[in-house]
Amino acid sequence: MTAITVKSGDPLLEFLLRMGDNSLVLGHRLSEWCGHTPVLEEDIAIANVSLDLVGQTQLWLGFAGEVEGKGHSADNLAYLRDAGGFRNFLLVEQPNGSYGQTLMRQFLFDAWHYYMLRRLEHSSDRRIAEIAEKAVKEVTYHLERSVDLVIRLGDGTQESHALMQEALELLWPYTGQMFDADGFDEVAVKAGIMPDPAEIRPDWDAQVTRTLRAATLEIPQEAFSHKVAARSIHTEHLGYILADMQFLQRAYPGATW
Amino acid sequence: MGETETRPELDEVWSWLGQVPDPEIPVISLVDLGIIRDVEWLDDRLVVTVTPTYSGCPATSMINFEIEKALRGHGIADLELKRQLSPAWTTDWISAEGLEKLRDYGIAPPLRNMGEQVPCPRCGSLDTELISQFGSTPCKSNWRCKACLEPFERFKCH
Structure with a gap:
């Protein structure tokens, strides 16, 4: 089956793909832990969070397919686009690493996700507002859990503290991208579809500072932030994720249960 | 389709749906769970509005299948299942009876x-x-x- 390319052009479509791709890629990353986490409760929890994110992906990409108007389903968009067609943040495609690294990535994303969805509940697009209203109820649990675990592990043993600090320093440079706006964002912000990404920063900063302080972790003072010229540019990790996630549909086009 | 067939009363349809168990927690029905938001006739088409509990809940497609199976079993030929996201499902919609059944x-x-x-x-x-x-x-x-x-x-x- 030939790959699908969704042409950039419509800020609404672009926005929906960005939201959907973030949930999809992170949801897939989390699913990689299934059966491998350090304790049973965590295995169940992380699989549940993954499930929520993949469920939300269906809502975002399902709507994206309708807006695109070419008859593509959420599944088509998930399985048939190449890496350059994905619009997710670099943060969510980063490898799972240690369990602490996975939790730190989750926390940094959850904090953004929560405040983003809170604002999207007031989007001028009714369907977006409805999806956000649904998703934020789930993401509230995600954030509660990741805050709790980051504090417990940061303020835990010497070893867990060191691992969490290391994870924070590794992932920190990827967080700036969540607050950058490009031309698409600017149009979507003007239309009231989405909030200005920069507007989320103060809430995110407050949440992150509060949590990391309680976790006795040191916020990196490093101002360096990974910037990309376009959302289609990714780290090398995304290709490996897609090779795994898309294999079946690429090798056996149209296969169903 | 049913030339002279009468459309079943909505109360009756609700009582049929009240007998469809939740696939994950079969002691409560879909009506107890509060996910059936509306049942109405649009001419000869029965429209059932369902809201998901969690967006990724794997039971969602199973639930739609069970609703369809039950209503077809009662002779409903023209059926539409409508998904409604807003207002988002809340556990406040679980019936008093449903809460008791959960505890038991x-x-x-x-x-x-x-x-x-x-x-x-x-x-x-x-x-x-x-x-x-x-x-x-x-x-x-x-x-x-x-x-x-x-x-x-x-x-x-x-």
């Missing part, structure tokens, strides 16, 4: 007026603690009773 089944029901307290569904003690925010399904968390020492699941307030 051993799942602590979602009771908002209890605040942080979660009574053990087996012995009723309030001396309980959270083990994990996530349980065997997205809608439940895992708890432990410190009085009778039994673990139990709680339907989360959502």
Whole structure:
């Protein structure tokens, strides 16, 4: 089956793909832990969070397919686009690493996700507002859990503290991208579809500072932030994720249960 | 299609749906769970509006299948299942009867007026603690009773 390319052009479509791709890629990353986490409760929890994110992906990409108007389903968009067609943040495609690294990535994303969805509940697009209203109820649990675990592990043993600090320093440079706006964002912000990404920063900063302080972790003072010229540019990790996630549909086009 | 067939009363349709069990927690029905938001006739088409519990709940497609199976079994030929996201499903929509059935089944029901307290569904003690925010399904968390020492699941307030 030939790959699908969704042409950039419509800020609404672009926005929906960005939201959907973030949930999809992170949801897939989390699913990689299934059966491998350090304790049973965590295995169940992380699989549940993954499930929520993949469920939300269906809502975002399902709507994206309708807006695109070419008859593509959420599944088509998930399985048939190449890496350059994905619009997710670099943060969510980063490898799972240690369990602490996975939790730190989750926390940094959850904090953004929560405040983003809170604002999207007031989007001028009714369907977006409805999806956000649904998703934020789930993401509230995600954030509660990741805050709790980051504090417990940061303020835990010497070893867990060191691992969490290391994870924070590794992932920190990827967080700036969540607050950058490009031309698409600017149009979507003007239309009231989405909030200005920069507007989320103060809430995110407050949440992150509060949590990391309680976790006795040191916020990196490093101002360096990974910037990309376009959302289609990714780290090398995304290709490996897609090779795994898309294999079946690429090798056996149209296969169903 | 049914030339002279009469459309069943909506009350009757509701009572049929009230007999369809939730696939994950079969002691309560889909109506008890509060996910059937509306049932109406549009001419000869029966439109059933369903809202998902959690967006990734794998039971969602199973639920639609069960609704369709039950209504077709009662002779409904022209059926449409409509998905509604807003207002988002809340456990406040679980019927009083549904809450009782959950407790009898051993799942602590979602009771908002209890605040942080979660009574053990087996012995009723309030001396309980959270083990994990996530349980065997997205809608439940895992708890432990410190009085009778039994673990139990709680339907989360959502």
